Structure formats: structure tokens, C-alpha cells
Amino acid sequence: MNRNETITHQLDHRSIRFFKDRPVAEEDLQAILAVGERTASSVGAQSVTVIRMTNQGLKDQLMKICGQEYVAEAPELFVFVVNLYRNFQLAKEKGADPHPPTMNHFMQGAADAHLMAQNMMNAIESLGLGGCFLGNILNDVDKEIELLDLPPYTLPILGMIFGHPDDDPQLKPRLDMAHRVHENGYEKADSYLDLVEDYDQEMTHYYDTRNKNQRSDSFSKQMASHMTTSSENRDRILKSIQKQGFDLGLDLEES
């Protein structure tokens, strides 16, 4: 395998949740934002806005929504927001008569947001900093829309915290890429329990030996739970998307 500094950092990715009480240097922050600016964007529409959280009161409230205490304590906390409001307003000012944004616009904004977040994360890690993504931003987007004063045609989609690591977690085992790359079409397995057998053992070992939040668990056990447990608000995300003015397109006729 060919390696270089970038790839070495990428292969060493861990979720860093605890940070030294030291701000991220301005020159680092500038580099991270510059990388965000250069990130690829669907049809060049740049349909994502980053909300940088610096107000401790708001960070505390966001932490409560995410249900993770470390969110409020991180030196930097970004919320990536799918944003079609700017382009909608721009189109109107330009004299066009825009239709409410569709699910296609929404998906493009979500892609922009995730690409930007990962690109920034690579810059963060290359600078010797660390961080982690906050999927729990989806726990209650309605509350966040209120908290962040978000206009129509926008929706928070992902969070990210970063700073100087005060944590050195083990690498979390991953399912072998051999099982996740198929050639020319989908390759079904006869037994998925067989397919993840080795991985299950690795994960159990990982949970048995890591320091914090010890639990004995396996991937298949986790997935059995993940695929059966309702995630309440999160399953209703389309209702929130619709409430924000997006056209779900469910009444469109087939081509």
C-alpha cells in the first residue's frame, strides 16, 4: 500500500471527544475554513452554511439536544446546515420565480455539508488537532431550528467538534473493506452472520479492552438493536424537512 503523510493521518482517524483547555489557533482555523471554501459542491450551488458556536449558553442548549456532555466543552463546535434559503432569495432578487426547493436540492445540500465536514476533518487531523462528527444533531432538528434562528429552506444535518486532543482512544475496528466493495453489481452473501464473524470477535475484544464506557458487545448484536429500535424524532425527519418548506415531491407523477 502506498502511504504518505495525508494517508497516515487518515488511517489513524479516531473520534476525539475530549480536548485540552486551549483554543484552536487563528492560523489553524483559517486553514480549516479555507479548506471548507474549496470543497467540491453539487452543481456549484454551495448549499451549506456553517454555524460556528461560540456562545456558551447556546452550546449548553445544543449539548442537551445531542445528549452528549462533551459537546458543550469542546473548544470548537460547528453545525453544518443544508441551506437553500440563500439561493432561493438570490433567485427571487434576480427576478426569477423559484418553486420551493425540492428533495433534489435538499440532497445536494446534504452532500455539500458532508463533503465539507470530512474535508475539514482531514485538515484538522493534518494539523495535529482532533475532533469528531456529531450525528446526534439529528436528534431534534426542530428545536435546533429555533435555537439557531434558521429560516425556511434550511436544516441542520451534521455537527463537528474539534480542538487539541486530550484523549488517545484505540482505533475502532472496522468491517473489512473486502466486504464493502463489490464489483459491477451488488454481491449478496449467503450468511451475514458468517460474513461478520471475525469482525464480531474484533469488536467484542475492542469493547472488552478499552478504558471508557466498557461494555461487552459485538457488531451483529449492535445492528440487531439498531435495526429494531425506533429513533423517535429522527425517523420523522421528513416532516421537519417539509415544515421547513421543502417540496417532498411525493405527488409528482412517474416519468
Place this chain on the structure above:
Amino acid sequence: MNRNETITHQLDHRSIRFFKDRPVAEEDLQAILAVGERTASSVGAQSVTVIRMTNQGLKDQLMKICGQEYVAEAPELFVFVVNLYRNFQLAKEKGADPHPPTMNHFMQGAADAHLMAQNMMNAIESLGLGGCFLGNILNDVDKEIELLDLPPYTLPILGMIFGHPDDDPQLKPRLDMAHRVHENGYEKADSYLDLVEDYDQEMTHYYDTRNKNQRSDSFSKQMASHMTTSSENRDRILKSIQKQGFDLGLDLEES
């Protein structure tokens, strides 16, 4: 601004669409896939599968769906597929009684796919290779599901081509990050035409001077068109998601 090799590559990102007639070395491919394997994943569910396209006939058919000739000619073509089928089957084999995957599962898979694609792109560019994302994979997901023999609970979400660059395009101007990062909440502008005035000029200059596909255009003109033009199949993506067995959750009651 702090710089290093990783960030220098990131700031130099361009969409590379044309490639030398030379395969990607096995050692490079291994590194790119290893980076994919280590990418962060929502709740660790790893709900994305990569379809690597090596069959020229299938690449040609995919090219027709994407409507971009260079897709069929790229040395490497990956399709990122949101995949809840594996975890659904795994849960069943484990004796659980899984509900059809929800939009929450779908969003987690889409996040996994985009994070992995961007992470791989950073590895690709660090190796001196180039590539671009194919948002046009969303042009007709129903046809692709057939073409790639995709099972229920899956959906193609993004494509990517890469190889040895035979193209050296200009950097495409971007809207200043100062307008895309807000602090502690959404910051509305009085006039979005004013906000993008400089950027409009930059974009017009970019289109006037670049070699290929010359057109005189501005960002606001593009967005006026993008926000008013229906994208047909792409606006109906939820119907395809529903057809693939996902529960859209529109009948769930408010909490």
C-alpha cells in the same frame, strides 16, 4: 494561515474529468480503499457499499444515465450506495424482528457515503491522482438499481471517477467563506445580490477565460435557473427511496 502538504492538496482541489490511458496502481488503490475503511461512520453501522465498475458495458450504460461521456472513459468509477440491506439481514439472522429501515437509517447511510467519498478523494489527490464526484448518479436511481442489481433497502447516492489526470483546469472560484460561516445563529443578508456581487464578477471572468465549454455566466444567473428548473426524476427521489422499502415516516405522530 497554517499550511502543510495535506492542506496544500486540499486547496488545489479541482474536478478532474479526463485521464491518461493508464490504470491506477494496485498500491494506490489499496491505500484509497484502506482510507475508505477507516472513515467515520454514523453509529458505526457502516451503511455504505462501494460498487467498483470494471465492466465496460456497464460503465457505458451508467454513462448514459449520468449524461456525461467522460464517465465511461475514466480508469476508475465508484458508485457509493446507501446500504441498509446488510444490516437488516444481519439483524434478522441474529433473531431480531427488524422494522423496515427508516429515513434516519437512510440519512445515516447517505452521511457514511459522502464522508467516505470525500475521505477517499483526499487520499486520491495526495497520491498525485485526480478525480471528481458524480452528482448525476441521482439522475435516474431506478435505472441504476436495475443495472447494479441492488436489493431492497439500498440506493445509489454518489459517484466518483479517478485516475492519472490528463487535464489541468483552473480553480473554480468559490463564494467567500465569510458569507458561509455564521456565528451562533443564522445571519440573514439584506440583499443577496449585493452579497454575491464580487463573486458574480469572478465567476463571469472564470467562464470567459476558461478553455472548454465557454459560456458567459454568473453565480446569481445560475442560481436563478437552478432554483426554477425542475430536475424531473431527481425531484422524485423519495418515491425511489420508498420503492426500495424505506419507511418515510410521514405517518408518525408528533412527539
